[in-house]
Amino acid sequence: xxxxxxxxxxxxxxxxxxxxxxxxxxxxxxxxxxxxxxxxxxxxxxxxxxxxxxxxxxxxxxxxxxxxxxxxxxxxxxxxxxxxxxxxxxxxxxxxxxxxxxxxxxxxxxxxxxxxxxxxxxxxxxxxxxxxxxxxxxxxxxxxxxxxxxxxxxxxxxxxxxxxxxxxxxxxxxxxxxxxxxxxxxxxxxxxxxxxxxxxxxxxxxxxxxxxxxxxxxxxxxxxxxxxxxxxxxxxxxxxxxxxxxxxxxxxxxxxxxxxxxxxxxxxxxxxxxxxxxxxxxxxxxxxxxxxxxxxxxxxxxxxxxxxxxxxxxxxxxxxxxxxxxxxxxxxxxxxxxxxxxxxxxxxxxxxxxxxxxxxxxxxxxxxxxxxxxxxxxxxxxxxxxxxxxxxxxxxxxxxxxxxxxxxxxxxxxxxxxxxxxxxxxxxxxxxxxxxxxxxxxxxxxxxxxxxxxxxxxxxxxxxxxxxxxxxxxxxxxxxxxxxxxxxxxxxxxxxxxxxxxxxxxxxxxxxxxxxxxxxxxxxxxxxxxxxxxxxxxxxxxxxxxxxxxxxxxxxxxxxxxxxxxxxxxxxxxxxxxxxxxxxxxxxxxxxx
Amino acid sequence: xxxxxxxxxxxxxxxxxxxxxxxxxxxxxxxxxxxxxxxxxxxxxxxxxxxxxxxxxxxxxxxxxxxxxxxxxxxxxxxxxxxxxxxxxxxxxxxxxxxxxxxxxxxxxxxxxxxxxxxxxxxxxxxxxxxxxxxxxxxxxxxxxxxxxxxxxxxxxxxxxxxxxxxxxxxxxxxxxxxxxxxxxxxxxxxxxxxxxxxxxxxxxxxxxxxxxxxxxxxxxxxxxxxxxxxxxxxxxxxxxxxxxxxxxxxxxxxxxxxxxxxxxxxxxxxxxxxxxxxxxxxxxxxxxxxxxxxxxxxxxxxxxxxxxxxxxxxxxxxxxxxxxxxxxxxxxxxxxxxxxxxxxxxxxxx
Ligand code: HEM
Numbered sequence: 039x040x041x042x043x044x045x046x047x048x049x050x051x052x053x054x055x056x057x058x059x060x061x062x063x064x065x066x067x068x069x070x071x072x073x074x075x076x077x078x079x080x081x082x083x084x085x086x087x088x089x090x091x092x093x094x095x096x097x098x099x100x101x102x103x104x105x106x107x108x109x110x111x112x113x114x115x116x117x118x119x120x121x122x123x124x125x126x127x128x129x130x131x132x133x134x135x136x137x138x139x140x141x142x143x144x145x146x147x148x149x150x151x152x153x154x155x156x157x158x159x160x161x162x163x164x165x166x167x168x169x170x171x172x173x174x175x176x177x178x179x180x181x182x183x184x185x186x187x188x189x190x191x192x193x194x195x196x197x198x199x200x201x202x203x204x205x206x207x208x209x210x211x212x213x214x215x216x217x218x219x220x221x222x223x224x225x226x227x228x229x230x231x232x233x234x235x236x237x238x239x240x241x242x243x244x245x246x247x248x249x250x251x252x253x254x255x256x257x258x259x260x261x262x263x264x265x266x267x268x269x270x271x272x273x274x275x276x277x278x279x280x281x282x283x284x285x286x287x288x289x290x291x292x293x294x295x296x297x298x299x300x301x302x303x304x305x306x307x308x309x310x311x312x313x314x315x316x317x318x319x320x321x322x323x324x325x326x327x328x329x330x331x332x333x334x335x336x337x338x339x340x341x342x343x344x345x346x347x348x349x350x351x352x353x354x355x356x357x358x359x360x361x362x363x364x365x366x367x368x369x370x371x372x373x374x375x376x377x378x379x380x381x382x383x384x385x386x387x388x389x390x391x392x393x394x395x396x397x398x399x400x401x402x403x404x405x406x407x408x409x410x411x412x413x414x415x416x417x418x419x420x421x422x423x424x425x426x427x428x429x430x431x432x433x434x435x436x437x438x439x440x441x442x443x444x445x446x447x448x449x450x451x452x453x454x455x456x457x458x459x460x461x462x463x464x465x466x467x468x469x470x471x472x473x474x475x476x477x478x479x480x481x482x483x484x485x486x487x488x489x490x491x492x493x494x495x496x497x498x499x500x501x502x503x504x505x506x507x508x509x510x511x512x513x514x515x516x517x518x519x520x521x522x523x524x525x526x527x528x529x530x531x532x533x534x535x536x537x538x539x540x541x542x543x544x545x546x547x548x549x550x551x552x553x554x555x556x557x558x559x560x561x562x563x564x565x566x567x568x569x570x571x572x573x574x575x576x577x578x579x580x581x582x583x584x585x586x587x588x589x590x591x592x593x594x595x596x597x598x599x600x601x602x603x604x605x606x607x608x609x610x611x612x613x614x615x616x617x618x619x620x621x622x623x624x625x626x627x628x629x630x631x
Numbered sequence: 632x633x634x635x636x637x638x639x640x641x642x643x644x645x646x647x648x649x650x651x652x653x654x655x656x657x658x659x660x661x662x663x664x665x666x667x668x669x670x671x672x673x674x675x676x677x678x679x680x681x682x683x684x685x686x687x688x689x690x691x692x693x694x695x696x697x698x699x700x701x702x703x704x705x706x707x708x709x710x711x712x713x714x715x716x717x718x719x720x721x722x723x724x725x726x727x728x729x730x731x732x733x734x735x736x737x738x739x740x741x742x743x744x745x746x747x748x749x750x751x752x753x754x755x756x757x758x759x760x761x762x763x764x765x766x767x768x769x770x771x772x773x774x775x776x777x778x779x780x781x782x783x784x785x786x787x788x789x790x791x792x793x794x795x796x797x798x799x800x801x802x803x804x805x806x807x808x809x810x811x812x813x814x815x816x817x818x819x820x821x822x823x824x825x826x827x828x829x830x831x832x833x834x835x836x837x838x839x840x841x842x843x844x845x846x847x848x849x850x851x852x853x854x855x856x857x858x859x860x861x862x863x864x865x866x867x868x869x870x871x872x873x874x875x876x877x878x879x880x881x882x883x884x885x886x887x888x889x890x891x892x893x894x895x896x897x898x899x900x901x902x903x904x905x906x907x908x909x910x911x912x913x914x915x916x917x918x919x920x921x922x923x924x925x926x927x928x929x930x931x932x933x934x935x936x937x938x939x940x941x942x943x944x945x946x947x948x949x950x951x952x953x954x955x956x957x958x959x960x961x962x963x964x965x966x967x968x969x970x971x972x973x974x975x976x977x978x979x980x981x982x
Contacts, residue, residue: 080942083939252914332827333908508907515900518896
């Protein structure tokens with residue numbers, strides 16, 4: 039994951055034929071090579087890519103975890119292709135075997151990257167800046183000048199200028215002295231933090247999948263209560279892998295009202311006043327009030343309660359021929375989130391009938407469409423807006439066997455179509471009703487549209503690990519910043535007495551330079567011990583080394599110049615832009631303005 | 632606060648005018664690009680003469696000239712390390728002090744026009760914001776508008792440091808297309824925000840998303856050029872004409888890398904803020920909503936890009952390919968996810 043030292047991977051590839059290959063050794067070699075392969079940067083890269091590719095179908099195909107209905111629709115539409123995709127877990131991508139496998143491998147790979155990097159890191163934090171290379175001219179950045187100050191003064195000035203850098207000073211042959219300076223260690227720190235943070239996110243995210251739960255429920259906004267006491271109180275409930283629904287955090291809410299505000303037909307606010315009780319309050323019976331809004335969940339008892347949506351619940355009263363009546367208010371489902379045109383089915387049993395066979399002939403359902411602001415296209419009802427503005431229903435009255443006793447689960451929003459197809463449920467009337475209007479069936483039964491109640495769609499969420507995810511993500515982000523913006527860089531200053539016995543070191547080395555340059559940098563790596571391969575000077579810098587520097591030195595008469603000062607610099611990471619800083623420092627050190 | 636129709640009308644005019652000005656700027660860049668060859672050659676000749684004359688010991692002031700990648704040793708020297716010593720002498724730098732050629736003058740006028748377009752673009756944004764009394768990034772149209780704004784601004788900033796002015800056309804072109812699409816198909820009248828979007832996270836999250844997407848446009852284009860240039864270097868007959876006008880590969884690589892390094896943390900921040908917001912708005916911080924998923928994919932691809940540049944055998948061409956993929960995913964996220972799939976992000980959608 040991190041810029042792994044390339045030369046190490048090279049070594050890993052080295053064949054080691056000196057050993058005799060016993061089966062045990064071979065097995066060990068296999069394990070070791072697998073481990074090395076898995077934890078190499080290249081593997082991590084490929085795994086990252088695989089993860090990206092594997093996540094893609096989840097964006098293109100409907101997902102059960104997001105919208106089960108869309109999945110069923112897709113399956114119904116696409117026949118064998120749909121079932122094939124289904125058997126490949128394409129509709130449950132993020133809990134699929136293959137996605138989890140990549141996820142796990144990546145986790146292992148990151149850990150494998152991190153272990154050796156951490157120890158390298160500790161070692162490099164303790165090590166001293168590396169020896170000054172013999173020939174600074176071979177470095178990517180190099181400048182040189184002569185000065186009238188003596189070596190001590192140059193060194194003192196350099197130390198002062200390089201405050202904040204990690205320094206070592208060394209005596210060299212011929213009265214020369216040099217300083218090695220290094221800076222930007224935080225880059226490595228940031229890099230490690232980033233990867234540990236990422237690991238933290240991965241682990242706590244996976245943990246969340248075990249212990250979280252999420253339930254949705256529709257509650258009428260007329261003082262109806264709801265309690266988080268068992269999963270059967272919910273309309274839908276998604277438990278984490280380790281949640282069986284018996285240990286929900288207990289709390290209760292009572293939804294007093296719901297209000298939506300509109301401007302030019304556009305919603306601008308949804309809010310609901312609720313009372314809730316949790317913890318102690320449950321035993322003392324105290325209710326606390328809370329104002330619930332979109333974007334402002336209630337946080338209590340370790341759970342969160344959200345206002346997700348709202349909708350309408352029409353109230354119908356059915357008066358049977360014998361004078362008895364039944365009134366029901368059942369939520370209808372919004373089918374258009376803009377206009378809140380809704381559909382639903384309100385189901386009635388005729389009272390006083392004991393014979394089950396007869397009862398199954400006389401059940402009633404009021405089903406159809408509800409429009410808060412009606413707009414008629416011919417005789418088809420649709421809605422022009424979400425506000426209650428002469429609300430109207432277009433209903434079919436169905437009579438017969440609703441199939442409620444069949445043992446099959448029923449949707450509260452629909453009638454059982456198979457009963458219609460079997461001819462056991464028949465339409466006996468179709469009409470549009472405004473509030474206060476009613477219709478009368480052949481046998482004298484009347485259906486009266488009394489009015490509309492509002493409901494809220496609530497969600498309860500629980501994820502004990504989400505704060506860990508957040509903390510890890512923040513660590514990851516901070517580390518990312520440090521590792522991208524801090525430059526790890528080195529600087530060397532060498533002051534050599536001019537004249538006397540000592541020639542400027544750089545000049546002395548001139549001819550031999552080509553051969554030694556490689557050694558210099560090699561030494562450099564080993565001393566550094568952190569393996570990040572420096573750019574070997576050989577390829578890069580040779581071409582840049584025109585004679586300009588020498589000319590500059592030559593220009594100055596040696597008479598009052600007593601010290602040759604050379605500055606060399608090397609940025610250790612993939613970060614262009616050290617040049618500017620180097621030029622500034624060099625200008626200061628060499629006394630140029 | 633009702634919407635101020637007058638201001639919103641001015642905003643629309645500003646928007647349209649800025650597109651027109653960008654197109655005009657493109658024409659100028661096109662002139663520089665196509666008639667500029669002779670001029671540029673002349674300019675280069677003068678410059679090289681000057682450089683020789685000015686060899687006064689400051690040859691190292693050419694920043695970042697050398698490739699200082701770690702692990703360089705392992706790569707084929709021909710790949711990682713081509714432009715040793717002369718990476719930064721791309722044409723059109725304009726800092727030689729020599730009198731600008733005619734082509735150069737066109738280029739500079741193009742820049743001036745781009746700046747003008749950007750100012751109009753900015754006023755379109757500001758007026759939208761004033762008209763609706765909220766941040767001007769609450770639907771797709773506005774989102775495209777601010778993303779393009781960031782892209783152009785980022786490019787202008789880059790021009791100050793990198794010799795790539797004559798490529799401006801190729802940055803303006805996708806930008807103008809995006810703005811055209813935004814202003815026609817995605818246009819939405821100024822309106823207040825949906826309840827779900829009324830949160831200060833809208834300001835932070837969407838600003839970060841727009842800023843990073845906008846900046847990502849630049850490395851996307853630079854990496855495409857990189858690939859063209861590389862192809863030309865291995866097969867000189869391919870793209871011969873066009874590649875001659877491109878700056879050296881390592882200039883393109885550096886432009887791509889530096890902009891990505893800037894945009895990636897911003898993008899990361901945007902996704903993190905999105906997650907925090909999602910926790911408050913949708914009941915979970917992450918739920919594989921299509922936009923979340925594609926954002927995740929884009930994040931991974933860019934992370935892979937940053938890593939690939941530090942991995943032997945991956946930098947150069949492969950890194951550029953990854954970067955182009957990242958850009959493609961970003962554009963995909965902007966359009967496909969909002970317009971085709973149904974996810975929770977759709978309500979910030981069109982119209
Ligand atoms: C984990 C959660 C989230 C992620 C990863 C996420 C990601 C993104 C990304 C990447 C964009 C940029 C779009 C592009 O490049 O095309 C974006 C835009 C946007 N996001 Fe989010 N987001 C999240 C949560 C939210 C939430 C909770 C809301 C609001 C309730 C929201 C509202 C918006 C809006 C309004 C835009 C700009 C307009 C648009 O593209 O539709 N996001 N989001």
